[in-house]
Amino acid sequence: MSSLNYTIRMEGQTKINTLIWTVPCFIKLLENKTVREFRTDKLDHGNRDIKSGIQLKLQFLGQENEIIEIYYLSPNPVFLQSILTVCLKRFEERSIVIKEYQTVQGNKWQYLATLYKRDIASNNGSDTFLLIDGSLRLKFQFKISNNIKVERSNIPETQLSYDFENMLLTGLFSDVIMKSAEGNEYKVHKAVLASRSVVLKAHFEHSTIECQTNIVESPLEAEVLIEVLKFIYSDKAPRVDEIPERLLAAADFYQLSRLKSLCEEALHKRLTVENVIETLQLADLHSAKTLKLLTLEFIKDGQAQLITKTEGWAKIKSIELIKTIYEYIMTDDIEAEDIK
Known part of the structure; x- marks a missing residue:
């Protein structure tokens, strides 16, 4: 029964x-x-x-x-x-x-x-x-x-994300310039940036240089910065499957948790025996706990012997990371909270 x-x-x-x-x-x-x-x-x-x-x-x-x-x-x-x-x-x-x-x-x-x-x-x-x-x-x-009604009919799809992204593309009513590492300039809006990222919000608080000049210098290259800005304005990441490693670093830097989760998911889909160690190191570097747990599970799931023969394993230098891998493989009941 x-x-x-x-x-x-x-x-x-x-x-x-x-x-x-x-x-x-x-x-x-x-x-x-x-x-x-x-x-x-x-x-x-x-x-x-x-x-x-x-x-x-x-x-x-x-x-x-x-x-x-x-x-x-x-x-x-x-x-x-x-x-x-x-x-x-x-x-x-x-x-x-x-x-x-x-x-x-x-x-x-x-x-x-x-x-x-x-x-x-x-x-x-x-x-x-x-x-x-x-x-x-x-x-x-x-x-x-419980807060979303079903059976809605004849209601157009929301345009909010498109309208905000259009503000970014046109620079309409912008009040600050954001520069990439190469010096590319993007006309943006303090209120939007501050509402989406606590890191960017800090630029506009108190007597900062950014408040005085209305210019924010970003360490990100233009290719990555524009994708981060598109996400901030539209909550979409169309290139997350193309450059997940670089976007993960950017999401971690600006503390964009949802973008970080999207990057972790994209990197998880791309896991192979050859790249799992590099992915684990990337997850460890940027405190991507979910991705770190998934890569450890991938290693534990019958792949360990093959992985130890890869170039990634040969180049691993962190004793702590090797210890984490060993403990995860040898322990059946490890909790996600134990993965730091």
Whole structure:
């Protein structure tokens, strides 16, 4: 009998529903070709309604149930973000999909992700996605925003970010000049810069040189500075996948936390055996804790022997970083807070 555990908590105006669905003897379930779907609303919850109200469903496709599609259903229309994680052995987890906030219709099954039988049980008998007892455990997290109304219609897309970016491009009503390392000048606005970065805000407080001259000298090269300014004005980073290393350094310098997170995500997507040590050093240099944790997890996940033969490993000089790698690999229950 499968089980479903759930918790609900509030973060501001966001309700976070966490559901952990455990399906025992999952391989036997896949081998039963008469079963085409498996749903949580068929479970016996002791005559109690699921407080979250969200139902889950596995749908099996193919002659040998080779494909497993995962769906969820909300009883009401909501605006939510959905995250699916597979719980593995040794208390590890693997993120399968993260879908950003979207409007979801009520009482309609929503596709979330696809799993494949080959990933659950390979030819050599290894149960990649299964727990030691052979069960499949899926962790769902649904973040429901209560301050955003759904089912809006005939409302134009917001132009705010475009209008602000246009102010940057035209220099309309600018009251300060920002210079790149090469001397390129950009007409900008004190109020916008100060509202987005505490570092830039400090330039315009008290009797600073910037207050007297209305000129801010930046150490960033023009190619990077213009992307930082575009982010400050529009909250968008169109080139984050092209120059994530340089933008990460800039985001750290100006304390732009969201840009920093976007850079960490871009660098995580590009992780390979050859560049993981350089990426780890970059994360350590700029206090990118999330990226540092992800690179350590990449190293720990069966790649350590290959990584020690790379050029990046041969050039590593920080004893502290080597110690951190060793401790992370050797410790199963290390907490994210321990990664400094």
